Amino acid sequence: MIRKGMIILVLVTLMAPCVFAQRVHIDIQAQSFKKFKIAMPAYTGQSDLAASLWSSCAKALRVSGVFDVLDPRGYITTAALAEIAPGTLKDWSLIGADYVVTGAASSSAGNVSMTFQVIDLSTSRKILNAQYTTQQGSAYRAVHAFVDALLESSLGIEPLFKTKIVAIREEEGRKQLYVCWPDGTGGQTIRGGGNLVLNPAWSPDGKKIAFVSYWRNNPDLYLLDVASNKVRLISGLQGINSAPSFDQTGNHIACTLSIDGRPELYLIDLATSGRVRLTDSWATDTSPSLCPGGNDLVFCSSRAGSPQIYHMEFSSKKVRRLTFEGGYNTEPACSPKGGLIAFTHLASDRQFHIALIRTDGSSMRVLPGSGRGDESPTFSPDGRLVAFASFDGDLYVSDLMGVAPVKITEGGGFQEPSWSNVMK
Amino acid sequence: MKIGYRGFVVVLVVSVMFLVTGCAKKAVAPPEVEVTPPVVETPKVTTEMDMAEMVDPEVEARRILDQEMAEFENRDISFEFDKFNLTPEARKILAEKASFLNANPGVNILIEGHCDERGTREYNLALGDRRANSAKDYLVFLGIRPDRISTISYGKERPLDPASNEEAWAKNRRANFVILNK
Incomplete structure (x- = not known):
C-alpha cells in the first residue's frame, strides 16, 4: 500500500x-x-x-x-x-x-x-x-x-523535484500523514498511524518520518520506515512526547517530553533510546530544531512570559534569546545551509506570518505570506525556499522574499509541512 | 435637499404600497376555528402509595451517582489566552471535584488540556499539557492521590466550538474531565 x-x-x-x-x-x-x-x-x-x-x-x-x-x-x-x-x-x-x-x-x-x-x-x-x-x-x-x-x-541549483514534503492532512475528521512533491503533485495520504497524527519530520536520508500519534491515547513519538510502512515507538512516556527534529546524522531526535511534569527539550539516541534532558526551566519549552553542524539548536520557550525563539549551544548549554519583536514567536526552523531561522510570528497586523531572522538574532523580516495567517515554516534542503501552512489549511511554497508564495494544495485540511533532503 | 425630498417620496410610495398590500391580505377572511375549552383534570387524591414511587435504594443511589458523574464530566475549567494558571473560578470548580473524588475513592479520572486555535500546534500541545497538569496539581494539593489522575494534552486539535471568535476561543481554552471507571 x-x-x-x-x-x-x-x-x-x-x-x-x-x-x-x-x-x-x-x-x-x-x-x-x-x-x-x-x-x-x-x-x-x-x-x-x-x-x-x-x-x-x-x-x-x-x-x-x-x-x-x-x-x-x-x-x-x-x-x-x-x-x-x-x-x-x-x-x-x-x-x-x-x-x-x-x-x-x-x-x-x-x-x-x-x-x-x-x-x-x-x-x-x-x-x-x-x-x-x-x-x-x-x-x-x-x-x-x-x-x-x-x-x-x-x-547550478540542486534538484527541487527529488525532494518531497510531508504534511498532515485532515480528511473526514482524521489527521494522517500526507506526502507530495514540492509543487503539490503526486499527493498521497499514508494510511494508518491512528486518527490523530501531528508534527511530522523527515529523517535526513528521506527514508523515515518521525511523527506524533495518539494511537495509544497519548501523544507519543513514532518513527515510520517509508519503504516498508513499519512503525516503531520512539518515546511513549507519561505526558507529551512531541515536536521531533532530526540531527544531520539521523541518529538523534530532539523533541519535547513532559515526563518530569512540564514540557522540556530532550535529545533521544535512536539506536539506544537513551535520552538526555537539554532544558530546565519553569516555562514551556518546545519546538526544537537542530542546526546544521550539530553544535546547536533553536527552540521556543515562554520563559520570558511569552513564547519567544531561543538558541542553545550544546557544549555549554548556554541559552540566548533571539526574538524581541512581537509577543508570540514559535516553531523555529534552522536553515539547512545555516545562517537563517524561519519561525511563526504574530505580527503587528494581528495575524500570524512566517518571519526570518539571522542566527545571531539580527535582521528580522516578516514575509507577507498567504494573507490568511501562516504557520509551521520548513526550509527546502538548499535553504532557498520555505514551505508553510496557511491557517485555512493549504500549503504554500515561497522564496525568502516571500512576495508571491505559490499555493501548492487545494481544498484545505493541510498542516505542518516538513521538507525532505534531496532523495537518492 | 432635492435628493432627500425625492428619497422621501420613494419611501412614502413604498410604505403606501405596503399598506395597500397589507390591507389586501387582511381582506381575506381566515376560516373560522371553533375553540374548545381545555379540559381541566382534577388530581386524584389517594392515600395509597404508587408502585412506581417505590424505588430500590441501591438504584436510587446509582441514579444520584450517575448524575454527579455527569455533572463532574460536564463542568470544564477555563483558562486565559496563553496561560495555564488557575483562576479563582477554576479553583472553586476543582475544589468541588476534589470533594466528589474524596467521596468516591474508587473513581479515577483523566484530565484533558485544550487550547484555542490561535497560536501554533506544537506550542499549544505543550500549553495543553501544562493546563491539564495545573488542574491535576491542585487536586493533588487538595488531597487526591496522584495515581488516580491521568492527564492528556490535545493542544488545539479538539476544539469544543470550531468558530473563530472570542466566544469560541474562551470555550476552547479549557481542561475537560473524564471519569475512567464508571
Missing part, C-alpha cells in the same frame, strides 16, 4: 539533455535578486494534454523561486510552438523574457513523451534540449525532470 503511495514508479528517460551554456554564478539569496522571466508559448501536441502539461510546468517553474512565467496574453506570437525559429528571437526579448521555453507533447501506449527546448535570450543560444518519457498518470514527472535540468544547467 505504502509502496504505491510513496514511490511512484516513473520512467524518465533522459534523452541527452544537451547543455550548451556555461554555468554562471548568481547569488540567488541576495535581496536584489530578480527572478528570471520565462516566455513559454503553448505546447504542441494533443490539446488537452499539451495544455495541462503547460500549466504543470508553469507552476513548477514558479515554485522553483527563481523563475517567473510571463503571461501568454502578452506574447507577440500566440500560436503553439515546438521550437523557436532563429529569426524570431527578438519577439521574445522585446516582451522582457530572459528565456524562452518550448514544449511538444505526444502520447502513445499509455506513455507520454515531452520534448523541451530552452533558449537563453541573453546569448541567443539553446541551453537545453531534452526529451522525457513517463507513464500517462504521472506526466508531471516529465515536467519535474525538465525543471530540475533547467535549474541545474542555468543556475
Whole structure:
C-alpha cells in the first residue's frame, strides 16, 4: 500500500539533455535578486494534454523561486510552438523574457513523451534540449525532470523535484500523514498511524518520518520506515512526547517530553533510546530544531512570559534569546545551509506570518505570506525556499522574499509541512 | 435637499404600497376555528402509595451517582489566552471535584488540556499539557492521590466550538474531565 503511495514508479528517460551554456554564478539569496522571466508559448501536441502539461510546468517553474512565467496574453506570437525559429528571437526579448521555453507533447501506449527546448535570450543560444518519457498518470514527472535540468544547467541549483514534503492532512475528521512533491503533485495520504497524527519530520536520508500519534491515547513519538510502512515507538512516556527534529546524522531526535511534569527539550539516541534532558526551566519549552553542524539548536520557550525563539549551544548549554519583536514567536526552523531561522510570528497586523531572522538574532523580516495567517515554516534542503501552512489549511511554497508564495494544495485540511533532503 | 425630498417620496410610495398590500391580505377572511375549552383534570387524591414511587435504594443511589458523574464530566475549567494558571473560578470548580473524588475513592479520572486555535500546534500541545497538569496539581494539593489522575494534552486539535471568535476561543481554552471507571 505504502509502496504505491510513496514511490511512484516513473520512467524518465533522459534523452541527452544537451547543455550548451556555461554555468554562471548568481547569488540567488541576495535581496536584489530578480527572478528570471520565462516566455513559454503553448505546447504542441494533443490539446488537452499539451495544455495541462503547460500549466504543470508553469507552476513548477514558479515554485522553483527563481523563475517567473510571463503571461501568454502578452506574447507577440500566440500560436503553439515546438521550437523557436532563429529569426524570431527578438519577439521574445522585446516582451522582457530572459528565456524562452518550448514544449511538444505526444502520447502513445499509455506513455507520454515531452520534448523541451530552452533558449537563453541573453546569448541567443539553446541551453537545453531534452526529451522525457513517463507513464500517462504521472506526466508531471516529465515536467519535474525538465525543471530540475533547467535549474541545474542555468543556475547550478540542486534538484527541487527529488525532494518531497510531508504534511498532515485532515480528511473526514482524521489527521494522517500526507506526502507530495514540492509543487503539490503526486499527493498521497499514508494510511494508518491512528486518527490523530501531528508534527511530522523527515529523517535526513528521506527514508523515515518521525511523527506524533495518539494511537495509544497519548501523544507519543513514532518513527515510520517509508519503504516498508513499519512503525516503531520512539518515546511513549507519561505526558507529551512531541515536536521531533532530526540531527544531520539521523541518529538523534530532539523533541519535547513532559515526563518530569512540564514540557522540556530532550535529545533521544535512536539506536539506544537513551535520552538526555537539554532544558530546565519553569516555562514551556518546545519546538526544537537542530542546526546544521550539530553544535546547536533553536527552540521556543515562554520563559520570558511569552513564547519567544531561543538558541542553545550544546557544549555549554548556554541559552540566548533571539526574538524581541512581537509577543508570540514559535516553531523555529534552522536553515539547512545555516545562517537563517524561519519561525511563526504574530505580527503587528494581528495575524500570524512566517518571519526570518539571522542566527545571531539580527535582521528580522516578516514575509507577507498567504494573507490568511501562516504557520509551521520548513526550509527546502538548499535553504532557498520555505514551505508553510496557511491557517485555512493549504500549503504554500515561497522564496525568502516571500512576495508571491505559490499555493501548492487545494481544498484545505493541510498542516505542518516538513521538507525532505534531496532523495537518492 | 432635492435628493432627500425625492428619497422621501420613494419611501412614502413604498410604505403606501405596503399598506395597500397589507390591507389586501387582511381582506381575506381566515376560516373560522371553533375553540374548545381545555379540559381541566382534577388530581386524584389517594392515600395509597404508587408502585412506581417505590424505588430500590441501591438504584436510587446509582441514579444520584450517575448524575454527579455527569455533572463532574460536564463542568470544564477555563483558562486565559496563553496561560495555564488557575483562576479563582477554576479553583472553586476543582475544589468541588476534589470533594466528589474524596467521596468516591474508587473513581479515577483523566484530565484533558485544550487550547484555542490561535497560536501554533506544537506550542499549544505543550500549553495543553501544562493546563491539564495545573488542574491535576491542585487536586493533588487538595488531597487526591496522584495515581488516580491521568492527564492528556490535545493542544488545539479538539476544539469544543470550531468558530473563530472570542466566544469560541474562551470555550476552547479549557481542561475537560473524564471519569475512567464508571
